[in-house]
Structures are given as structure tokens and as C-alpha cells.
Amino acid sequence: MIHLEEVAKLAQVSLSTASRALSKPELVAKETRKRVLEAARKLGYEPNQAARSLRQRSSRTLGLIITDILNPFHATLAKGVQDAAEKHNYTVFLFNTDEEPEKERRALNTLRGHLPKGLILVPTSKAQENLQLVGNLPILELDRSSGTPGVHSIMVDNLGGSKTAVQHLIALGHRRIGMIVGRMDISTAVERFQGYCEALKEAGLPYQEDLVLHGNHREMGGRIAAHALLSRPPETRPTALFVGNNEMTVGAVLSANELGLRIPRDLSIVGFDDSRWARTMSPALTVVAQPDYDLGFLACETLLGFLARGSPQTTNLRLATTFLVRESTAPPGGLVNGLVLSERRINI
Amino acid sequence: MIHLEEVAKLAQVSLSTASRALSKPELVAKETRKRVLEAARKLGYEPNQAARSLRQRSSRTLGLIITDILNPFHATLAKGVQDAAEKHNYTVFLFNTDEEPEKERRALNTLRGHLPKGLILVPTSKAQENLQLVGNLPILELDRSSGTPGVHSIMVDNLGGSKTAVQHLIALGHRRIGMIVGRMDISTAVERFQGYCEALKEAGLPYQEDLVLHGNHREMGGRIAAHALLSRPPETRPTALFVGNNEMTVGAVLSANELGLRIPRDLSIVGFDDSRWARTMSPALTVVAQPDYDLGFLACETLLGFLARGSPQTTNLRLATTFLVRESTAPPGGLVNGLVLSERRINI
């Protein structure tokens, strides 16, 4: 490893001038700066971040904690965050909690030893408690909120997105609309459920408790919930299903197939989150799409903005969702203008 | 932040004893150690990693560089690596190169400032050159090899996996088997191509250059290549396609659909890499599956093993692939026992 001292020597300046030339260029004469930069380049100098962090009591790193790296939505969030961080010369520590508060706690502890400048996280259900660990680190919550006071957040309009989805189903003529909700200790699930309720209420439809089941945000959870809902007799079985996230939607579709229900003739489905899977499955899924990459990118830009300007007030942003009508929704019984839809033969 | 000094004070020992109690417990009397641990716990002490890294000239971190975090195969590799690292109390710096050598170079430079103990990477085409930057850091290449001497590697048996896939197609009766290969400056593409060639040769089938097209490992690349291959007249169009990775396979299937080719009646397809998409699409894809999570987990375990034991020789591991026959392959023309396959009506 090349040290700054060697760079200084080569540039014929003192150690402190060399340091300044690299970190505070405006404090150094143009000519000197040029010599130092040239020397650093020639030697392939890369600053020792440990030394720098120790001295500054902070490092040019950000923590990023997501709950499921295998979920494409979260992977995309991560990419957005990382791209923005790289743009500003920040390095990201990525942790994955698998939705387990204990892993979140460990991640936070590890993180604080690394003196990050800030933290972006998709909080687990115990985040409010866990976040005590990191003191007054600037924090931005992504995708959902833990309710911790003083943290910034950037989320989508879950309520509006859900409402639109359910209104679409109602407009198609559905009256028994089931929902597979996530865990109610997670804000997105609560908000999406609210959207469902509001849409029903505004349309004058009764809320039927037995049409709402909960899943754990994973494929299997959606599958189990959908199976329970869809294996009822046709008279009480929902004719449409609104599913609270991408993974559970996969499970719901698989379950419908197992039961021999044709989509959308026997069952309409709307999912939350778009994905390649949703786009290319047959029939293509009608979904509430989230601006996943932008959400991550903007989260990072926002947090870095706060770090730079040090604004004291906390910000809570909401991005809009986009409702994409594709092929998985139709009137109940597949009726279009009074005709039964022909069976779909689209491959894939 | 609580410092070690405060822990030492509370435990009534010197700073160095406190340090030893935490990092080298065997060098401290049982009773003393207990007191220190208790004090640390009580104060919520977390070591300052910057100070520790500076002093030890190395940090308990690993670098992980993958080429496409949005590709589920790579996301799974990353999860495997991270889980193993966490098990050993290591923290991972994750970088994403998007297959761009320049991003890889930047990642390596950033990384070396952080004094990692080791590096796991999926190399880009210019990795051999870029890896000069990090001196004699222990390195393990994952999934593919850059040919850099002295680095460990863990890959799958690409040649064997491909050969099995193509032999399967030949056994079904296919004679015009196309392949969509990746970039030939990446080792997996070369090896998978070799498997294809060997299978043809051993079956006494001629190698037809015009049946082999290249893609860039992304969906669009596969789509373009497949379109070129499949829009030929039926007499020269391949009756089966072997595609070199998961993303390109998606493109190939989409392209076949666009052209109105039914799978497997008009076209058999085998992909490399399994995925949920491959499992749930209709018809379900026949694939060469890789042990993705294990590959990542084992990569990390292997590298950490080397760090601990300091063995000098370089290791090159190969894991086996699994060939999964599903519904996307059939005899040419969809003949089974001399009968035309009935059209598939499976939804999804």
C-alpha cells in the first residue's frame, strides 16, 4: 500500500499539504495541487479509509438494510441506492434481514462500528426498538415506515394504489372481492388493506371479514391463503382477488392453477408490484406497479442531500404508483359485453 | 459512542486488558474476562472498526463483486456469500459491475481503501488486468474464471451440464439444434459452447456455424438472437434451442411466442440456470440447474478457510449441475410415440 507520505515526498510538499490537496483542494495553490495529484496518480495512491474514518470519526459509507434480497423488488431498490451512492462516491454496506428483527439488530450493531454517515433501511416490525442502537445517525426508511420519530421516509402511495386496483375490480362487476394482506405489523400491509376497505366502502359494498386472509409476504404464504379462499364453493368463493405483494401473488396464481380455476374467466387477480414474472406469465397480470428503482435512487439522493445541507426537519415523501391493466382481470365469469371470453391460448 | 476506555474503567482493568478480554479471551483470567464482558454489555459497547482496522492494517470485511444484482442467479449467489460471512462475523462490501470493466476497476479501488481480508468476485472480461490493482489480496473467483494466476475459483461443471442438455435434445430426435451463446470473453460461455459442440460431435452430428448466435447475457440479447434464428423458413429453422443463461432464455421464449411458435411442438427449448420464472412459465422450462446458493455459500466458506489456515496452494472447485426435464422439450414436431402432442392448456 502506498501512503500519503510517499505522495508528499514525490510532490515535494509536506504531509499536510498533500492531504489538503486531495481532500480540500480549494485550500491549496493550484500549482501545488497539480503536483500532488500527479504524484498520487503516478503511485496509484488510494487513501486508507480506516485512518480517514478514525480521524474524522465518520466514514464515507452508508448502511443499507433490506428485508429480502431475493425479492426482485428489493434487489431493485438496492441497485437504485447503490447507483446513487456511487455517483456521490459513497460506499454501501448492504445487509439482508430476511424480515427477522434479530438479524436487523445484529446488522445495526455491526454497522455502527463502521461509523457510517447515514442509514437507509426497509424496517422490520421491531425497527423502532432496534433503531435505538444507532443513536442519532441520520436515517431514511424506504418502502415502509416503522413509526420511529425523527426518521425520514420515502414510500409509495399504497392506499391510493390499492384503492385504484379494487375500484377497477368493482367497475368490472365484481362483488365478492377477496384480499390477501401482508402482516399487519408492517405499514405497507396496513395501508394497502385500507385502500381495499375504502374502495369497497365508497362503492357501497359491505366489508366481509372472511374474504380477507393474511400472508407472510412470501410465495408460500400467498399460496396457502389463496387456497383457503379459492377452495370454497362457487357461491361464496371470491370472483376476484387483490394480493398485497409480488411474492404472494405468485403463490395465489399457482394456487388458482392447482384448483383448476382459469384466470380471468373463473377468477380475476390484481397484484401489488410489477415484475418480469407478472409481465410474461400467461395471462399477463394486472398490477399496481411501483417505481422500484427510482424509490431506491431517490432515497439515497435524499439522504445524501440531508447530510450535505444538514436540514433539521424530517421529510416524508410519497411516490405515485401506476396501475397497469393487463389480462388477469375481467368481469366475473369472464363476461365481456355479455359474451363468455374464449379460452386463452397464449403460450407463456 | 462508548469507547473501550470506559469499559475498562467500569471493569476496573487497564485498557489493554479490556482489549484482550474482548479480542483474545484466552489471554485473560476467567474472572477478569467476565467483568469486562459484563461492563461492555452494560454500556452497549461496540468496537470502533476504523481504529481496529487501522491498527491491524486489515479489517474483518470481505469484498463481493457481482456483475448483475438484478439477475436472480447473482442475487442468490450474494445471499449465499453474505449468510456464510455473517456466520463468521465478517461484513461484506457488495459491488455491482453491470458487466462493465470500468465499474469493476472502480470497485476494486474503493475496496482496497477499506482493507478487506479477501475478495470474492464474478469477474468481468477485463478482470485479469483490473485485479493487478489489489496486489496480493486473497481472491476467489465465483461462477467464472478470468484466468488470473493464483486466484482460487469455484464454478459449476458448465461443459458437462451443457453436454447433457444437448444430448437430451439429440435423444429426442432433434438434428437442427441452435445455441444462443454468451460473450466468448467470459469463461462460462466458452465452456457451455464446448459442451454443445462435444455433444454434437459425439452423436456424429455436424457443427453448423449458422445455428450459433451470441447474446450479451441479458434478456434483449437472447430475444434478438432467437428472433434471427427462429424467423427462418421451417426447413432451416432449428427445431430446438439451447440457451446459455437464464436472462437470454427469457428473451428466447418471448421471441418464440412473438413468432407464433408453440413450445415444445414447434420448438424445444433448454435453458441454463433454473429460476422461478422457468419453473412457473407455461410450459415449464427444461433447464440445467445450478446450485446457486451453495455456490455463494461455499465460496465464502472456502475463502475464509484459506484466510484462517493460510494454505498456499490455489484451489479450483467445480460443483455439479442438475438437469431438470420439464415441459419445454419434446421430439421435433411434438411427436410422442408417433402422436402429435395435444395443445397445452395449462394456465400460467
Next chain:
DNA sequence: GTGAAAGCGCTAACAA
């Protein structure tokens, strides 16, 4: 605009 010197929090000789 530049240099000398102190010190960030920890670990690892060296002594006792």
C-alpha cells in the same frame, strides 16, 4: 498557502 504537531480508538510489543 504551507508546515509542524497532536491525536482519532484501538492493538500489540514489551515489561513487570
Next chain:
DNA sequence: TTGTTAGCGCTTTCAC
């Protein structure tokens, strides 16, 4: 087994 001390490589006062 424990304490004392030096110093990792950098940034940042404070002088000049």
C-alpha cells in the same frame, strides 16, 4: 496474568 507505551495513516488545529 496484567499494565505501560508506541503507533497504525490520516486530518486538522495552530503557527508562520
